[in-house]
Amino acid sequence: MRLTKLIVTFFYIGHANIAPGSIASLVTILLFYLFAKYLIYHFFIIIILITTLIAFFSISIYTYELPKKDRSEIVIDEVVGQSIALLPLLLFSDTSSPDFFMCIISLLFFRFFDIVKPYPIKKFDQMNNTFGVIFDDILAGVFSALLLTLALIF
Numbered sequence: 172m173r174l175t176k177l178i179v180t181f182f183y184i185g186h187a188n189i190a191p192g193s194i195a196s197l198v199t200i201l202l203f204y205l206f207a208k209y210l211i212y213h214f215f216i217i218i219i220l221i222t223t224l225i226a227f228f229s230i231s232i233y234t235y236e237l238p239k240k241d242r243s244e245i246v247i248d249e250v251v252g253q254s255i256a257l258l259p260l261l262l263f264s265d266t267s268s269p270d271f272f273m274c275i276i277s278l279l280f281f282r283f284f285d286i287v288k289p290y291p292i293k294k295f296d297q298m299n300n301t302f303g304v305i306f307d308d309i310l311a312g313v314f315s316a317l318l319l320t321l322a323l324i325f
Contacts (some may be wrong), residue, residue: 178229178247185244193282195246199253200274203260208268212261219254223305226251231301241296241304248308249285255312256281259320273323280318284311 177183184198185191203210226247234240256277260269285308288296292314296307 172232175229175232178225179233179245181246181250185246191243191246192249192285195249196253196278196281196285199250200257200278203254203257204268204271204274207261207264210261212258215254215258215261219251219258222247222254223251223309227301227305230304234301234304240299240301245304248305251305252285252308252310252312252315253278253281255309256315256319259316259323262320263323273319276322277315277319280315281311284314289314 180186181195181198184195187194229247230240230245233245234242257269257274260273260277263269284292288307288311292307292310295303295310297303298306
């Protein structure tokens with residue numbers, strides 16, 4: 172159970188008193204920025220897929236007996252969503268690291284979609300199960316990635 176808690180809280184970041192989801196997203200972009208020059212686009216997709224699978228099973232175990240599934244300390248879903256939002260930066264960067272300013276833009280886009288939850292994100296957020304906990308952040312990440320792609324093109 173301790174390993175599960177470590178995963179779902181993203182090394183206990185989820186226990187932050189203020190904005191644990193935003194802090195987890197910020198840590199995700201900092202880690203991405205530090206390692207981006209070593210990442211290949213396809214490898215990063217594999218990392219996201221593996222993290223999503225681990226998150227799904229960990230959240231399922233962690234919330235098994237809890238009536239409310241989407242708890243504030245669960246932030247691994249933000250890590251997954253923010254990682255998806257960062258994907259276009261690898262596509263548009265050459266062999267160098269992406270611009271840190273664009274990482275911050277990705278963070279702002281993701282946090283907007285994750286907090287405001289426009290349709291259909293809100294539909295999934297209202298589900299009280301593991302799929303809903305993760306998929307609303309995946310959608311927020313996809314919407315952010317699309318918006319970031321447009322910003323990078325224009």
